[in-house]
Amino acid sequence: MISLQKRKRLCVFTICLSAFLQLTPAVTASADEGQVELRLNRVESYIPHFPIKREMNARYRPELDDLLSKMHARMHEGENMSCSSQIFEEVHWLVNHTDRVNEIERRMQDLRDSFDMEDQSFASRQDPKDGSFAPCMEHWIWRFFRSVDPLKELAKTGQKPEVPLKIWDQVDTPDEVEKLMNGYLVSDVASGYNKRKELNLAITALGQLLWLDYTADVFPEHLDRDALAQSLREFVDEKWQDPESGYWGAWFRQDGEIKKTNDLSITFHIISYRGGDVALKKEIGQTTMAIKRVKYPFGWSTGGTQNNHHAYDIARIINLTWDDLDEPSRQHGSATIFLMSARSLAKSIDSTGAFDPKPFTTIGEAYYFGISFFEEIGLFGNPIARKSLTKVSDTDILYHQISDNLDDLDQSDPWVAAARRKLDGIKPDN
Numbered sequence: 001m002i003s004l005q006k007r008k009r010l011c012v013f014t015i016c017l018s019a020f021l022q023l024t025p026a027v028t029a030s031a032d033e034g035q036v037e038l039r040l041n042r043v044e045s046y047i048p049h050f051p052i053k054r055e056m057n058a059r060y061r062p063e064l065d066d067l068l069s070k071m072h073a074r075m076h077e078g079e080n081m082s083c084s085s086q087i088f089e090e091v092h093w094l095v096n097h098t099d100r101v102n103e104i105e106r107r108m109q110d111l112r113d114s115f116d117m118e119d120q121s122f123a124s125r126q127d128p129k130d131g132s133f134a135p136c137m138e139h140w141i142w143r144f145f146r147s148v149d150p151l152k153e154l155a156k157t158g159q160k161p162e163v164p165l166k167i168w169d170q171v172d173t174p175d176e177v178e179k180l181m182n183g184y185l186v187s188d189v190a191s192g193y194n195k196r197k198e199l200n201l202a203i204t205a206l207g208q209l210l211w212l213d214y215t216a217d218v219f220p221e222h223l224d225r226d227a228l229a230q231s232l233r234e235f236v237d238e239k240w241q242d243p244e245s246g247y248w249g250a251w252f253r254q255d256g257e258i259k260k261t262n263d264l265s266i267t268f269h270i271i272s273y274r275g276g277d278v279a280l281k282k283e284i285g286q287t288t289m290a291i292k293r294v295k296y297p298f299g300w301s302t303g304g305t306q307n308n309h310h311a312y313d314i315a316r317i318i319n320l321t322w323d324d325l326d327e328p329s330r331q332h333g334s335a336t337i338f339l340m341s342a343r344s345l346a347k348s349i350d351s352t353g354a355f356d357p358k359p360f361t362t363i364g365e366a367y368y369f370g371i372s373f374f375e376e377i378g379l380f381g382n383p384i385a386r387k388s389l390t391k392v393s394d395t396d397i398l399y400h401q402i403s404d405n406l407d408d409l410d411q412s413d414p415w416v417a418a419a420r421r422k423l424d425g426i427k428p429d430n
Helices: 004-023 051-076 082-097 101-114 140-146 148-156 166-171 174-185 196-211 213-218 225-240 264-273 281-290 308-324 327-347 363-376 395-407 414-425
Strands: 186-188 251-254 257-260
Touching: 051 082, 051 101, 051 363, 082 101, 082 140, 082 196, 140 148, 140 166, 140 196, 148 196, 148 213, 148 414, 166 174, 174 196, 174 225, 196 213, 196 225, 196 264, 264 281, 264 308, 281 308, 281 327, 308 327, 308 363, 327 363, 363 395, 363 414, 395 414
Parallel strands: 186 251
Antiparallel strands: 251 257
């Protein structure tokens, strides 16, 4: 009987051997015919530096890391930690993107106190005040963003929100959508306040609720969804997209100049929610592979750590730009996806099929993005838009391990529900 750990190592070896055989030329081919061409692209990347971030992290990060570990441990036991996770996300943003010490101190105490709550299930439901699904958050953009996944779950199951979505009041006209995006677009480096996170939250929330077809079912009927969606598209296409890289990102004012960034996460959200219906797809695909060693979010380097969220973003962008890429870029993309596949199987998931939650706020997120990445690369044999080098044997064991682990988590968590739906959709053939 082969041990589960050994079976896992064999599974990883299988994808390595499969990809090697596909990359290795037949012995009858000439040297030129058998070569795989990889283009070493280069992209000039501006990265803003906020000295206050290091100071704030040194001050608060140790306790935040400790609280996150304790929160994960309770989530592993199936406990609902919705309120704590909401406060944690807001505090983490304040520490990394602002210098608001008084607010951070107050919210850190709120976070500590939340661990004493016997029942946090209320935080998974709508807040009667504005219809949002984030009663433990204070800032509008976070309350709006945190409502997206619960609303998507309602839409997927044919339900409607019970409480009116007053959370839309701040962006209920095309002019307000444009005003919101413009307000978050440019950050002044000298101020110590980095708006990049809020910009990403805004495009992520608005993009899903305005561009995804099925979310129309949970959209407030009194608002003109088409007009709001068009306003967002015009901002994205006509003002925001970089004509050289094809990317989108935060802009920064430094020494009197506006400097633009290439942002992996922001670009993923735009191209993904529009199903690839964007301009400059060839440039987007090539830029994605050229920023491999640039620090996240301006590239996809995470200092040697694994993160299936970033891997999913990269694979999704490559797949959506595939038809516009030339052959060297496709070969580069295939090699990239293969290497990320092997890395993910080796580092992001253990021998029991449990995903590593460290890069995420909640356990459900770790499963959602791990499964999403596996789906995007066709790891379980599900069809994808392009031919993948990745082929994994014996996926039935892995599938059932992940499924059993999901059953042990808090089923009211929208991330868990979304992960379950994705996993069920890619069940391998028996």
